[in-house]
Amino acid sequence: MKYYIKTFGCQMNFNDSERIKGMLQTLGYQEAKDWQEADIILINTCTIREKPDQKVFSHLGEYKKLKEQNPKALIGVCGCLAQRMGFELIQKSPVVDIMFSSFNMHQLPELIQQAQAGYKAVAILENPPDDEDKLWDYPTVRDNPYCAYVTVMKGCDKNCTYCVVPKTRGRQRSRSLESILKEVRDLVSDGVKEVHLLGQNVTAWGKDIGKHFSELLYRVAEIDGVERIRFTTGHPKDLDEGIAKAMGEIKKVCEHIHLPFQAGSDRILKLMDRGYTKEEYLEKISMLKEYVKGITFSTDVIVGFPTETEEDFEETLDMLKKVRFEQVFSFKFSPRPDTPAYSMEGQVPDQVKTQRMSRLLQLQKEIMGEVAKSYEGTIQEVLIESIEHGNKLIGRTRTNRWVSMEGGVEMLGKVVKVKVIRSYPFNMECELV
Ligand code: 5AD
Ligand code: SF4
Numbered sequence: 001m002k003y004y005i006k007t008f009g010c011q012m013n014f015n016d017s018e019r020i021k022g023m024l025q026t027l028g029y030q031e032a033k034d035w036q037e038a039d040i041i042l043i044n045t046c047t048i049r050e051k052p053d054q055k056v057f058s059h060l061g062e063y064k065k066l067k068e069q070n071p072k073a074l075i076g077v078c079g080c081l082a083q084r085m086g087f088e089l090i091q092k093s094p095v096v097d098i099m100f101s102s103f104n105m106h107q108l109p110e111l112i113q114q115a116q117a118g119y120k121a122v123a124i125l126e127n128p129p130d131d132e133d134k135l136w137d138y139p140t141v142r143d144n145p146y147c148a149y150v151t152v153m154k155g156c157d158k159n160c161t162y163c164v165v166p167k168t169r170g171r172q173r174s175r176s177l178e179s180i181l182k183e184v185r186d187l188v189s190d191g192v193k194e195v196h197l198l199g200q201n202v203t204a205w206g207k208d209i210g211k212h213f214s215e216l217l218y219r220v221a222e223i224d225g226v227e228r229i230r231f232t233t234g235h236p237k238d239l240d241e242g243i244a245k246a247m248g249e250i251k252k253v254c255e256h257i258h259l260p261f262q263a264g265s266d267r268i269l270k271l272m273d274r275g276y277t278k279e280e281y282l283e284k285i286s287m288l289k290e291y292v293k294g295i296t297f298s299t300d301v302i303v304g305f306p307t308e309t310e311e312d313f314e315e316t317l318d319m320l321k322k323v324r325f326e327q328v329f330s331f332k333f334s335p336r337p338d339t340p341a342y343s344m345e346g347q348v349p350d351q352v353k354t355q356r357m358s359r360l361l362q363l364q365k366e367i368m369g370e371v372a373k374s375y376e377g378t379i380q381e382v383l384i385e386s387i388e389h390g391n392k393l394i395g396r397t398r399t400n401r402w403v404s405m406e407g408g409v410e411m412l413g414k415v416v417k418v419k420v421i422r423s424y425p426f427n428m429e430c431e432l433v
Helices: 011-026 052-063 079-087 088-091 105-116 133-139 165-169 177-190 215-222 243-251 264-270 278-291 308-322 350-373
Strands: 002-007 041-046 074-079 098-100 122-124 147-152 194-198 228-232 256-258 296-305 326-330 379-388 391-396 402-406 413-423 427-433
Touching: 002 011, 011 074, 011 147, 011 194, 041 052, 041 079, 052 074, 052 079, 074 079, 074 105, 098 105, 105 122, 105 133, 105 379, 105 391, 122 402, 133 177, 133 194, 147 177, 194 215, 194 243, 194 308, 215 228, 215 243, 264 308, 278 308, 296 308, 296 350, 308 350, 326 350, 350 402, 350 413, 379 402, 379 427, 402 413
Parallel strands: 002 041, 041 074, 074 098, 098 122, 147 194, 194 228, 256 296, 296 326, 402 427
Antiparallel strands: 379 391, 379 413, 391 402, 413 427
């Protein structure tokens, strides 16, 4: 029996899919190369913006054909869209046999049995169940042998007015320190060098269990064999001095942080309920620079939030100029059902969003060109993650930039020093030192 999983959305979703793969393999399934040869297809969905929603339905239309060749084949939908739409999804797409929410992935084995017996297997929960931690007991199928995602918390306690995540993933639940450390130790014994701690708001880890995120960083760093630590996503409000200090003190923590600012205007930040001003965000950036020498930044921005004026938007551009992010992920505001921003007055016309977006991209392109140039001639530490065409090594710097260089398979999984020969916005050609 073979499975095929199509994953949309964030790294958390990709890690969930790695866990689902682990469960399926425990049940005796193997991964199919493409969906045509699968006995079960799962779509792990995202609903953060309207676009990923639409993609799910177009994929379902395609996957429907599987049942013509293989009438016993099962089609499942899980993740955030499943959670948000519930039964409405199966009504819209009767081809779906299995549906579960992000709260109860661990129930997949039972759901498959039900579906095989000919029932629609739907398990959408309103709240996370008490036994959701059972998920951690399953082995995980890793997509990358050297860098591993480790989910350390689920859900989010913030109330950003544009965001569906508190609805689809629930309130914050931190995973216990013991459970995380055990997973990291197991990963290291499997050859993993870099751990990437994941959470919707990872900097708030521990707040619900009387702990602080910096403790997690120190404890993970104590594990022999962990060479690098990264984490995503940080929230500026929870990023305090304790975290900045830990990042600076712990050599294993990479000098990079993804810290979404979303908007540069204080008025818009307030409407978004982000809990900080532009000035406060910039103070966090200065604090990080002070504690973590050479730190680089990436961010998320929303363009065209309700009532955003030209002046508000210029504050966003100003933020890009001031911080000079290495990477900016920018999104046109997409009204999500059941969020406060959905029904706010003053929705910005799509045409205006598109124009602002293209100005933002143009500015960031210039900044990235300059940032890239500043790397040329420098020495960087790189973890070699993969190889292409037998001799092109691919890796990442501590500051989260992709590099490539010549070399052989024996270099895979090694942390090496390289010299940057030529640097482009998204890649750097290097030489081993
Ligand atoms: N519209 C546009 N972008 C959004 N994001 C979250 N919700 C929305 C929305 N409704 C963006 C934010 C977040 C990233 C993952 O997606 O920038 O940080
Ligand atoms: Fe998409 Fe957010 Fe769900 Fe991740 S948590 S899959 S970004 S909706």
